Amino acid sequence: MDHEPVIEEFVRYLSLQGRSAHTKRLYRGRLLDIAARIAPRSLLEATPADLEAWRASLTVADISIVAYVAGVRVFYAWLTAAGRIAHNPALTIPTPRLGRRLPRPIGDDDLQMAILHAVGRVRAWLVLAGYAGLRCCEIATLRRDAIYEHAADPYMIVLGKGNKERAVNMSPYVWTELKLYGLPRKGWVFPRLDGKIGHTPAGSVTRYGNLHLHDCGIDETMHQLRHRFGTVGYQETHELRELQELMGHARLDTTAGYAAHSRRRAAALVNAIQPKPVTLQVVRNMN
Numbered sequence: 001m002d003h004e005p006v007i008e009e010f011v012r013y014l015s016l017q018g019r020s021a022h023t024k025r026l027y028r029g030r031l032l033d034i035a036a037r038i039a040p041r042s043l044l045e046a047t048p049a050d051l052e053a054w055r056a057s058l059t060v061a062d063i064s065i066v067a068y069v070a071g072v073r074v075f076y077a078w079l080t081a082a083g084r085i086a087h088n089p090a091l092t093i094p095t096p097r098l099g100r101r102l103p104r105p106i107g108d109d110d111l112q113m114a115i116l117h118a119v120g121r122v123r124a125w126l127v128l129a130g131y132a133g134l135r136c137c138e139i140a141t142l143r144r145d146a147i148y149e150h151a152a153d154p155y156m157i158v159l160g161k162g163n164k165e166r167a168v169n170m171s172p173y174v175w176t177e178l179k180l181y182g183l184p185r186k187g188w189v190f191p192r193l194d195g196k197i198g199h200t201p202a203g204s205v206t207r208y209g210n211l212h213l214h215d216c217g218i219d220e221t222m223h224q225l226r227h228r229f230g231t232v233g234y235q236e237t238h239e240l241r242e243l244q245e246l247m248g249h250a251r252l253d254t255t256a257g258y259a260a261h262s263r264r265r266a267a268a269l270v271n272a273i274q275p276k277p278v279t280l281q282v283v284r285n286m287n
Contacts, residue, residue: 048089062096105228106220124181133229137202142189160248
């Protein structure tokens with residue numbers, strides 16, 4: 001098939017942009033999926049109808065569909081700009097409209113139970129996600145020399161989306177759990193276990209973390225531990241700007257999507273504007 005060379009060319013282009021290995025792997029997978037569906041024609045010959053049929057076949061959540069389509073549009077915009085195709089067939093791929101979504105943090109009791117029943121690296125992953133707000137891909141790529149436990153305020157240097165580094169403060173609890181896990185002297189904090197060189201794949205952190213949660217009877221996923229970090233962090237401090245930096249968001253409104261308001265404070269607000277007892281008594285007397 002002649003689609004494979006163009007995919008690899010595109011991946012090299014992404015490398016020049018500094019895209020992470022995880023991002024490149026996702027782009028490659030989506031393009032290979034489309035290529036398999038339109039075979040024996042190549043990706044260069046895809047029509048708008050082909051891409052709409054691929055989009056219709058997706059069975060993931062709406063937010064994932066939007067991300068998948070965005071990646072395909074980047075690929076075809078690149079082909080068009082390079083003069084490889086005359087018209088961009090991805091311009092008309094329909095996507096669902098995403099309404100405002102509330103954060104869905106894991107409950108504190110469930111998180112504590114999951115940590116209590118976890119061992120080894122899975123326990124450390126749960127702690128880093130729930131109490132430091134790290135994404136699974138950031139947990140996977142954490143390095144020992146990026147943990148500064150002797151600083152006045154201990155912190156970690158985390159490699160986030162787009163290969164952007166940020167400093168994440170580390171509580172005594174997080175540091176204690178990392179020590180109990182058994183930190184290496186150097187290199188990856190969570191190296192591969194299959195004998196190959198490198199860090200544990202981000203997909204493995206997601207998969208095995210989620211499996212452990214579900215084995216504990218918990219429906220939430222690893223990403224909802226990050227929701228918990230954002231929600232509790234905001235409710236305790238109301239420091240949305242600081243939370244944005246800690247979570248590695250480019251936009252403040254993205255952080256706001258993780259920071260659920262306090263239901264207790266909301267209830268107090270609603271109760272504060274209800275009619276006073278004397279008003280209710282007057283209404284009863286009138287009736």
